[in-house]
Amino acid sequence: MERRTFLKGLLPISLSLLLHCQKTRRSPNIVLIVFDAVRADHTSAWGYGLDTTPNLSQFLRTSTKYSWAYATAPWTLPSHASMFTGLFAFEHGAHTVLDASKGEVAEIALSETIPTAAQILAAKGYATAGYCASTNPPGFLGERWGLGRGFETYRLLSNQSEGTRAAEDALYPEIMNWIRGQSDRPYFLFVNIRDAHTPYNLTLPPGVSFPPASRDANLPFQLKEAVASGSGSIDRRLIEEVTKQYDLGVYNADRALGLLLKGLQDSGHFDNSLIIVTSDHGEYLGEHHLAIHGQDVHEAVIRVPLAVKLVNQSAAMQVHTPASLVQIFPSMMAAAGIYRPDLKPFLGARQNPPIIAEEYYARAIEFKHPVAGKRFRRIRTAYIEWPWKLIHSTDGLHELYNIEEDALEVNDCLQAEPVRVASMMERLAAIKPGNQAPTSPSQEVPELTEEEKKALKSEGYL
Numbered sequence: 090m091e092r093r094t095f096l097k098g099l100l101p102i103s104l105s106l107l108l109h110c111q112k113t114r115r116s117p118n119i120v121l122i123v124f125d126a127v128r129a130d131h132t133s134a135w136g137y138g139l140d141t142t143p144n145l146s147q148f149l150r151t152s153t154k155y156s157w158a159y160a161t162a163p164w165t166l167p168s169h170a171s172m173f174t175g176l177f178a179f180e181h182g183a184h185t186v187l188d189a190s191k192g193e194v195a196e197i198a199l200s201e202t203i204p205t206a207a208q209i210l211a212a213k214g215y216a217t218a219g220y221c222a223s224t225n226p227p228g229f230l231g232e233r234w235g236l237g238r239g240f241e242t243y244r245l246l247s248n249q250s251e252g253t254r255a256a257e258d259a260l261y262p263e264i265m266n267w268i269r270g271q272s273d274r275p276y277f278l279f280v281n282i283r284d285a286h287t288p289y290n291l292t293l294p295p296g297v298s299f300p301p302a303s304r305d306a307n308l309p310f311q312l313k314e315a316v317a318s319g320s321g322s323i324d325r326r327l328i329e330e331v332t333k334q335y336d337l338g339v340y341n342a343d344r345a346l347g348l349l350l351k352g353l354q355d356s357g358h359f360d361n362s363l364i365i366v367t368s369d370h371g372e373y374l375g376e377h378h379l380a381i382h383g384q385d386v387h388e389a390v391i392r393v394p395l396a397v398k399l400v401n402q403s404a405a406m407q408v409h410t411p412a413s414l415v416q417i418f419p420s421m422m423a424a425a426g427i428y429r430p431d432l433k434p435f436l437g438a439r440q441n442p443p444i445i446a447e448e449y450y451a452r453a454i455e456f457k458h459p460v461a462g463k464r465f466r467r468i469r470t471a472y473i474e475w476p477w478k479l480i481h482s483t484d485g486l487h488e489l490y491n492i493e494e495d496a497l498e499v500n501d502c503l504q505a506e507p508v509r510v511a512s513m514m515e516r517l518a519a520i521k522p523g524n525q526a527p528t529s530p531s532q533e534v535p536e537l538t539e540e541e542k543k544a545l546k547s548e549g550y551l
Contacts, residue, residue, distance in 0.1 A: 116275040117400040118362040119210070119421050121172070122349065124342050125165065125283040126382055128371025129158070129394045130496070131339055139300070141339040142394075144347030148366060149396055153406040158395030159444050159473065160370045160414050164383040165229040166196060167447070168369040168414065169236050173205040175418030178447040179521050183235065185449045185456075187466075194456045199235030206421055207239025210277045213425055218242035218267050221281040222260035230281060240279070242267060261345065265352045277421070280349060282342045285372070287381055289338035299340060302333035309334070313380035317461035320378065328375040335372060360401055363424040365417060368393040376497065384451050384464075386471035386480060387498055391446040400424070411475050413444050443520050444473035472517045477506075479513045489513075 129135040132142040134149055161171040162178050170176070170183040178184045183199040199205070207217045219240040221230045230236055230245060237243040246260055264280065284290035288306040293299060312331045316323055346366065353359040371390040373379040382390050395412060397420075450456055451465035467484040476493030489503040489510055503510060 115361070116213075116215070116426060117424055118271075118275050118358055119215070119277045119424055120353065120362050120364045121277075121279045121417065121421070122346060122364070122366045123169070123172070123279070123281045124285060124339075124346070124366070124368040124394070125281055126286040126370060126372045127339055127342060127368040127394065128389055129368075129392045130388075131336060131372075132343075132394050134396075135394055139336055141336050142343040142346075144343045144350065145366065145394065145396065147347070148350055148364075148398070150405050151403050152364070152366075152396045152398035153402070153408060155395040155397070155412045156407060156409045157411040157475070158367065158393055158414065159411065159446055159471075160368070160391050160393050161446055163370045163386060163390035163446065163448055164452070165369055166199075166234055166236070169230070170199045171415045172367075172369070172417045173207070173236060174199070174203050175415055175422075176203070177415060177445055177521075178449070184447070185452065187450055194450045194453055196229070196234075196452070198233060199238075201235065201238070205236075205239045206418055207237075207277060207279070209239070209422065209427065210425055211239050211241065213427060214274055215425065216241060216271050216274055216276040217278075218244075218264075218276065219279040219281075220244050220246065220260055220264050220267075222246040222283065261348050261352070264349065265356075268352065268356050268358065271358075275425075281369075282345050284341040284345065285335060285338035289334045290341040291334055291337055292341060293337065294341070294344065297340075299337060300333050302337045303330050309381055312375060316375060316378040316380055317458060318378070319461065319464050323375050323378070331380070332374050335374060362398070363400055363421065364398040365420075366394070366396045367414060367417070369414075384448065384455055386446045386448050386469045388478075388492060388496055391471060410441070411444050411473060413442055415442055444471075444475075445517075445520065446471040470517065470521065472513060472520075474513060474516075477509060477513065479510065479517065481514065481517060487514075 131137050132145060133140045134142045134145040134154075160168045162168045162184065167178040167181070167184040170181045171178065174181050181199060181203055183197055185194045185196050187194050207219070211217045217240045219237060219242070221244070232243065244263065246263065260280070260282070264278070268276075268278070287309050289309070291302055291304055291306065293302075308327065308331050312327050315327060350359070350364075353362060353364070370382050371388075371393060372382050373384070373387075373389050376389045377385065377387050379385060379387075379389075384390075393414070395414070448469045450468065456462055456465050467482050467486075469483075470481045472479045472481065473492070476491050478490045478492045478498075480488040482488070487503055487510070488498070488501050489506055490498045490500065491502060492498070
């Protein structure tokens with residue numbers, strides 16, 4: 090199977106996207122809004138009991154909802170790299186690798202040889218800008234990791250003042266100033282909203298009734314340590330407190346989304362824009378004895394919200410066929426009128442790319458953990474043939490779930506479905522030859538600066 094055939098898979102309604110684009114004189118704007126660390130099942134827009142995402146729900150009234158959407162990885166760098174390139178982690182290589190000679194892991198930046206959406210769109214004449222705001226410097230969105238290539242403006246904004254809402258206060262005014270300045274050419278705008286990323290934004294906006302959450306920003310990391318052994322009972326009260334904090338972070342992220350969408354409407358750019366709202370990964374809240382994100386490929390961290398507003402779309406639509414975030418890149422290219430033999434807009438599930446998510450070992454902090462570290466000395470690949478999800482593991486501890494009936498992945502069907510497992514293993518092997526990763530970095534890994542180390546440590550990666 091050709092390495093690039095996966096790039097051909099567009100979102101199932103790409104043909105509609107192209108027809109919509111033809112109605113406009115100027116090429117459409119492209120807006121990619123990424124909630125960082127927001128899992129689908131904790132958004133009210135996807136059925137969560139607490140109203141965490143009223144603005145996302147409002148957006149879905151004039152956009153297309155993808156019932157089942159999957160990130161290609163459970164952490165920031167490889168997932169964004171897939172959205173920006175249309176490649177899976179095993180293809181673009183921006184993930185963690187093991188240096189067997191040293192017994193250490195290292196994160197690899199996106200190769201400069203792989204063109205990004207921003208670079209391609211800039212060459213097409215698009216203005217390009219990327220914005221990220223958080224209460225701490227954004228570690229893996231820093232330019233050293235390759236995600237900022239091609240953006241004429243790439244701003245990593247931090248607002249650490251007590252009581253402020255990071256994405257609203259630090260990000261929104263500058264984005265709107267940039268949007269108002271775009272009148273002579275179409276633009277590609279990327280926004281990463283990190284209020285639901287650790288440390289969670291625990292600001293309770295005035296006049297908002299929400300379950301009270303602890304102000305202790307260390308609770309998620311306490312939970313991570315509490316579940317590190319991978320066995321034993323878990324303090325349910327701790328999980329409940331962390332969950333309240335996380336839900337508040339999701340709510341604050343949604344508030345920022347609402348401001349941004351209103352800004353696009355007020356500027357007159359909303360209708361003539363392809364707007365994609367999604368998340369790069371989810372968040373563990375104690376499931377499978379895991380916390381925060383990364384580490385594995387369970388539903389909590391790879392199933393994400395995905396809403397797409399086509400150019401001039403005014404009515405709600407819903408797609409139940411599973412989608413992969415790897416499809417975002419070719420869909421943006423199609424909207425911009427960029428056609429290559431490997432980017433044809435196909436329709437139908439058979440032409441869609443496979444649903445794959447990968448985790449290579451874990452970040453250094455987990456890999457070196459004296460207790461938990463032994464759990465992460467493997468590569469895990471989730472492969473979905475709806476409704477079945479196979480988790481291939483290089484340590485031989487494979488798993489199989491019917492995620493339509495068992496979304497929490499409690500009942501492992503591996504032993505009960507040997508024929509299905511064998512056939513899925515065979516097809517996965519054809520897609521991902523060898524299903525292995527290099528045992529040493531494929532390129533030199535530069536030393537982190539003190540500022541970069543501080544940023545990654547603040548987010549729990551070091």
